[in-house]
Amino acid sequence: xxxxxxxxxxxxxxxxxxxxxxxxxxxxxxxxxxxxxxxxxxxxxxxxxxxxxxxxxxxxxxxxxxxxxxxxxxxxxxxxxxxxxxxxxxxxxxxxxxxxxxxxxxxxxxxxxxxxxxxxxxxxxxxxxxxxxxxxxxxxxxxxx
Amino acid sequence: xxxxxxxxxxxxxxxxxxxxxxxxxxxxxxxxxxxxxxxxxxxxxxxxxxxxxxxxxxxxxxxxxxxxxxxxxxxxxxxxxxxxxxxxxxxxxxxxxx
Numbered sequence: 001x002x003x004x005x006x007x008x009x010x011x012x013x014x015x016x017x018x019x020x021x022x023x024x025x026x027x028x029x030x031x032x033x034x035x036x037x038x039x040x041x042x043x044x045x046x047x048x049x050x051x052x053x054x055x056x057x058x059x060x061x062x063x064x065x066x067x068x069x070x071x072x073x074x075x076x077x078x079x080x081x082x083x084x085x086x087x088x089x090x091x092x093x094x095x096x097x098x099x100x101x102x103x104x105x106x107x108x109x110x111x112x113x114x115x116x117x118x119x120x121x122x123x124x125x126x127x128x129x130x131x132x133x134x135x136x137x138x139x140x141x142x143x144x145x
Numbered sequence: 146x147x148x149x150x151x152x153x154x155x156x157x158x159x160x161x162x163x164x165x166x167x168x169x170x171x172x173x174x175x176x177x178x179x180x181x182x183x184x185x186x187x188x189x190x191x192x193x194x195x196x197x198x199x200x201x202x203x204x205x206x207x208x209x210x211x212x213x214x215x216x217x218x219x220x221x222x223x224x225x226x227x228x229x230x231x232x233x234x235x236x237x238x239x240x241x242x243x
Binding site (some may be wrong): 042 | 153154160161163164167170172173174175177184186187189190191193195197198200201204205207208213216217219220223224227230231233234235237238240
């Protein structure tokens with residue numbers, strides 16, 4: 001019974017990790033690839049570690065596996081967020097059939113800060129000069145339609 | 146070198162072959178993306194996924210060999226994968242675009 005349960009969890013974990021690898025190969029875009037891999041691989045590794053917890057039934061193994069699951073759940077979204085931000089800032093192209101890019105025009109490419117939807121120029125702060133930016137990073141108010 | 150301890154036969158004994166085969170296929174697919182990846186960010190997420198697949202392989206191998214010590218390797222691999230990914234992301238943000 002224990003063996004069957006552990007095998008079931010291990011099979012599910014291997015299935016989800018394989019789904020993540022198919023996703024990283026077949027998705028058309030960096031961001032879609034990230035959204036495929038980060039969730040499915042976290043679920044797959046957590047299921048595999050749960051299978052190990054059921055299989056060994058030992059206190060030290062259980063605590064180690066729980067710590068690893070907690071660590072993976074905490075760190076995988078952080079790493080995916082950092083890579084997505086770095087990729088967006090370094091100019092990775094979106095998929096051509098992407099419906100919306102909500103960050104378009106809101107990132108200041110020089111200060112790397114997120115600006116509001118309608119940036120109002122305040123006279124007290126010096127505005128960064130625009131030099132040859134790509135179209136995605138230029139603020140929408142200054143762009144002629 | 147760890148001498149393999151024969152697992153008790155039955156459903157569980159054979160299923161590890163299937164599980165390790167699935168994970169091997171996953172590693173091959175991820176290596177294809179690591180080779181192709183048009184940008185550096187694609188290669189970084191492929192490396193991150195490779196680390197997670199290695200965690201899966203190591204844990205399943207620990208169950209197949211009935212060795213509890215190999216779980217520690219999975220913990221260290223998870224730590225190193227996160228640190229490497231964060232370092233790569235910092236480098237991607239700071240570097241000058243060619």
